[in-house]
Amino acid sequence: MKKAVEQTRTSLIQILANGEFHSGQVLGERLGISRAAIANHIKALQSLGIEVFSVRGRGYKLDKPLNMLSADKILENTKFTQRNQLHIANIIASTNDYIKDHLSNLSSGFCCIAEAQTKGRGRRGRTWVSPYGANIYLSMNWKFSGGYQSIAGLSLLIGLSINRTLNDIGINSAKLKWPNDVYINSKKLAGILVEVEGQVGGDTHAIIGLGLNVSMPTDTKGIDQPFIDLQSLSSTHFDRNEIVAYLLNHLNEMLVEFERCGLTPFLDEYKASDLFCDKPVRLISGTNEVLGISRGINETGALLVEIDGVISAHYGGEISGNEISVRTQ
Ligand code: BTN
Numbered sequence: 001m002k003k004a005v006e007q008t009r010t011s012l013i014q015i016l017a018n019g020e021f022h023s024g025q026v027l028g029e030r031l032g033i034s035r036a037a038i039a040n041h042i043k044a045l046q047s048l049g050i051e052v053f054s055v056r057g058r059g060y061k062l063d064k065p066l067n068m069l070s071a072d073k074i075l076e077n078t079k080f081t082q083r084n085q086l087h088i089a090n091i092i093a094s095t096n097d098y099i100k101d102h103l104s105n106l107s108s109g110f111c112c113i114a115e116a117q118t119k120g121r122g123r124r125g126r127t128w129v130s131p132y133g134a135n136i137y138l139s140m141n142w143k144f145s146g147g148y149q150s151i152a153g154l155s156l157l158i159g160l161s162i163n164r165t166l167n168d169i170g171i172n173s174a175k176l177k178w179p180n181d182v183y184i185n186s187k188k189l190a191g192i193l194v195e196v197e198g199q200v201g202g203d204t205h206a207i208i209g210l211g212l213n214v215s216m217p218t219d220t221k222g223i224d225q226p227f228i229d230l231q232s233l234s235s236t237h238f239d240r241n242e243i244v245a246y247l248l249n250h251l252n253e254m255l256v257e258f259e260r261c262g263l264t265p266f267l268d269e270y271k272a273s274d275l276f277c278d279k280p281v282r283l284i285s286g287t288n289e290v291l292g293i294s295r296g297i298n299e300t301g302a303l304l305v306e307i308d309g310v311i312s313a314h315y316g317g318e319i320s321g322n323e324i325s326v327r328t329q
Pocket of ligand 1: 093094095096097117119120121122123124126128136137138139180181190191192193209210211212
């Protein structure tokens with residue numbers, strides 16, 4: 001999308017965000033374009049899943065007011081992130097791709113968040129459905145000064161940082177599904193996609209992507225597994241800016257400790273929120289399938305599975321158990 005078009009659409013949503021009626025004429029005057037151009041931009045916004053109504057004689061109105069992402073509000077509650085380390089995109093292909101594309105210019109801890117993603121990516125080539133203004137789509141760049149082994153178990157740490165954030169906002173029922181999903185009531189609340197870039201013998205960059213469902217539109221399509229959002233758990237209004245700030249605080253603090261000590265200091269915390277610990281699981285890795293009892297994780301983040309009294313460590317794959325029959329999004 002051209003920068004000018006993107007800017008116009010961002011400004012248009014910002015005006016509409018209060019949930020009140022705005023006539024095509026006034027919108028056109030404020031943005032310096034014709035009423036017909038406004039109508040076209042509105043159509044484009046609708047095609048992204050933004051519910052904009054038009055009523056003859058009154059103009060355009062959002063279905064409900066939008067709590068938009070705001071750098072000021074996020075930075076108010078963040079201890080670690082500086083303004084130049086935060087990029088808020090309106091509509092972007094993928095926040096992970098943004099970090100990848102700008103990697104050489106980004107400091108460790110740099111974070112990109114977006115209102116919507118048009119090519120949000122999940123694990124194993126899946127799509128991450130990313131409707132506008134609804135959820136958190138966040139990616140962070142973290143530079144590790146060791147090789148690839150220095151990031152073993154990283155996605156488990158990110159799951160823990162999400163869980164700590166949920167605790168901050170009063171949600172204590174989340175469970176972590178190895179290796180990188182967050183579940184509530186057997187439904188997926190958040191997913192993690194860690195991608196790695198680096199050269200042998202050099203630094204390793206982890207591109208830490210996470211999607212957290214805050215308020216999924218009721219008519220959301222294209223998700224092929226049970227999912228849940230925060231808004232369905234409580235009548236409290238959840239402010240995405242606050243949640244992002246808490247996430248950034250936990251991520252920054254925990255990543256520093258992880259760099260020093262690995263996953264070891266976090267093992268007890270993981271055990272307390274492990275969805276499958278001491279339960280029967282099926283581990284699927286490519287065409288391989290293993291049935292056993294999950295015995296948690298080790299300090300490298302490997303899944304420990306007990307089969308006929310023998311425990312072995314597994315480094316890849318997806319698990320399912322009695323409670324969950326699908327694999328991942
Ligand atoms: C999964 O469970 O499959 C992982 C989902 C990861 C989604 C997030 S949203 C922000 C970041 N940008 C992406 O394109 N994907 C990750």
